[in-house]
Amino acid sequence: MKNRTIKVDQLARVEGEGALLIKIADGKVTDVKLNIFEPPRFFEAFLRGRKYSEAPDITARICGICPVAYQMSSVHAMEDAFGVEVGGQLRALRRLLYCGEWIESHVLHIYMLHAPDFLGYEDALLLAKDHPELVERALKMKKIGNEIVSTLGGREIHPVNVKVGGFYRVPQKSELTVLLERLRWGRDQAIATARLTAGFEFPDFEIDYEFVSLRHPDEYPFNGGRIVSSSGLDIAIKEYEFHFEERHVEHSNALHGFEKGKGAYCVGPLARFNLNYDQLPLIAQQVSSDIGLKLPMRNPFKSIIVRGIETIFAFEEAIRIIEQYEPPEKPAVEILPMAGIGFGASEAPRGTLYHRYRVGDDGLIRDAKIVPPTSQNQPTIENDLREFVSARIDMPREELTLRCEQAVRNYDPCISCATHFLKLEIEET
Amino acid sequence: MIAKDSRVITHTIQSATTTVIGIGNEFRGDDGLGLRVAREIASRKLHGVRVAEAESDGASLMRIWEGVDRVLLVDAMKLGFPPGTVHRIDASRNRIPIKFFTYSSHAFGVGQAIEMARELHQLPPSLIIYGMEGDQFDFGTELSLPLERNIHVLNGMIVSELNNWMEQ
Numbered sequence: 172m173k174n175r176t177i178k179v180d181q182l183a184r185v186e187g188e189g190a191l192l193i194k195i196a197d198g199k200v201t202d203v204k205l206n207i208f209e210p211p212r213f214f215e216a217f218l219r220g221r222k223y224s225e226a227p228d229i230t231a232r233i234c235g236i237c238p239v240a241y242q243m244s245s246v247h248a249m250e251d252a253f254g255v256e257v258g259g260q261l262r263a264l265r266r267l268l269y270c271g272e273w274i275e276s277h278v279l280h281i282y283m284l285h286a287p288d289f290l291g292y293e294d295a296l297l298l299a300k301d302h303p304e305l306v307e308r309a310l311k312m313k314k315i316g317n318e319i320v321s322t323l324g325g326r327e328i329h330p331v332n333v334k335v336g337g338f339y340r341v342p343q344k345s346e347l348t349v350l351l352e353r354l355r356w357g358r359d360q361a362i363a364t365a366r367l368t369a370g371f372e373f374p375d376f377e378i379d380y381e382f383v384s385l386r387h388p389d390e391y392p393f394n395g396g397r398i399v400s401s402s403g404l405d406i407a408i409k410e411y412e413f414h415f416e417e418r419h420v421e422h423s424n425a426l427h428g429f430e431k432g433k434g435a436y437c438v439g440p441l442a443r444f445n446l447n448y449d450q451l452p453l454i455a456q457q458v459s460s461d462i463g464l465k466l467p468m469r470n471p472f473k474s475i476i477v478r479g480i481e482t483i484f485a486f487e488e489a490i491r492i493i494e495q496y497e498p499p500e501k502p503a504v505e506i507l508p509m510a511g512i513g514f515g516a517s518e519a520p521r522g523t524l525y526h527r528y529r530v531g532d533d534g535l536i537r538d539a540k541i542v543p544p545t546s547q548n549q550p551t552i553e554n555d556l557r558e559f560v561s562a563r564i565d566m567p568r569e570e571l572t573l574r575c576e577q578a579v580r581n582y583d584p585c586i587s588c589a590t591h592f593l594k595l596e597i598e599e600t
Numbered sequence: 601m602i603a604k605d606s607r608v609i610t611h612t613i614q615s616a617t618t619t620v621i622g623i624g625n626e627f628r629g630d631d632g633l634g635l636r637v638a639r640e641i642a643s644r645k646l647h648g649v650r651v652a653e654a655e656s657d658g659a660s661l662m663r664i665w666e667g668v669d670r671v672l673l674v675d676a677m678k679l680g681f682p683p684g685t686v687h688r689i690d691a692s693r694n695r696i697p698i699k700f701f702t703y704s705s706h707a708f709g710v711g712q713a714i715e716m717a718r719e720l721h722q723l724p725p726s727l728i729i730y731g732m733e734g735d736q737f738d739f740g741t742e743l744s745l746p747l748e749r750n751i752h753v754l755n756g757m758i759v760s761e762l763n764n765w766m767e768q
Contacts, residue, residue: 217627217739232627236657279659283708296712299719307720313659 218539239272240519244526252513260499269393270489271319276520282309288577289371337503358486365479369462377469382442391450409514428547435550438522440477471581508534623675630734633676658713670726676734683735684746691727
């Protein structure tokens, strides 16, 4: 029987770096190791002794792609610690900010990072040579997301306008309504994107995942709600650590997330879509139905279509929020820091992002815990690869390696603040 | 655009001007170099020069330089030279290897943005990259010593380049 090790030294088109090694002995996959670096641990140490109010700005620096997610989970956790609830238009503005981030992140991943796999290009640059119209569409769509973030967040890149309790400043209605026309254009492009990706060829591959995401009674999930799973879990965010844990694994600096007593689980677009389909706006449901999506979606390669559907949602939700927007009287709810523990979770583009803080009566952070989506998905990515390769042991090495890379990219793994590259190895022995 | 609050930095980039873009992450050691330089250049309030700070997200860079004639990028680099070494690359004339910006944490980063813009005919007519060889990119807010020592050299070269542009 064949002994092989599949090995890719630099896995391109993922945010950050690490390594992947797949070993095959006697025709069976004997080892799959995804090794990535997980810098948020350093941030947790850095947060100790800092003021509670610094958490949104510091944690936003963890990821250049999803700073809003870090800000949102941190402000929710702090507000939970201080017994404050932010509702009404302030909450709507937070959701609007999240729409901007989802648009930016999903469009980038669909067109620049994942579509080249399906269309047979090594990277987005080569894709642009043959299909400049696709890349130009992506850049224009992403720009609209960026405009939302910079209008609300206060600047181009790292938003600085978010604070515990709300915002430093809220926009006038006219500052938002100028975006409407472009948002409607973007919604049409998002529909075209979902239809385009639905026409790609997908490997015949399904896994019976344990899907986990937030669920809110009235909304497709961004911020808050309860944590639910496809096996029936339904818990408050503050109960997260009773049911989920992170473990050190020998081959990786990163912690791997597991559901206690169950094992690997899957967060992100597929999980949200399957657990919250009924909360999607009609237009997103209509397109899903038109292109033949059926619940539950269990083919991870089809996450690219679901990102398209979620992009339709993000544009539609942004339009809805802006149309209904009336500037609140105050830009933020007053905060009186007190000793306590706070829990927060929100749906980053890649999945559930959990924060927990303990704050002293001086308002200083005593300790912090941050669980990013990628560490939760890591065991699932490894499981996918094991299953995928097992069924394709005899596939030519080059093609199998490419497919494995593509399988990793299904999760848009984000280790954005890591400073080295992800290395993927499939080794023959 | 938004806010008079001192915490809120706005960069309204208008067309047909000279823009300095400092790239980096101030919490990643020497990766903060581009931002440090950008702030130093901004404090000089050079006439006709706009200054922007950016992460290394390529799509955002393309947005910032849209419609701008002359762009000067500043970023930390790791090309195997002694830390503190200054690099200057004329990107409007030379292709940039995709892996050039080793410490870009983004899958679609600075190098990709430049080459994508070239492909889509969206490259600014003048695009000069200034870099300084970094040493450590771990978590932290300080630049390492060789960079601290040499940063004035880099600043001087950039100001001189900007002055040359202004005189043209």
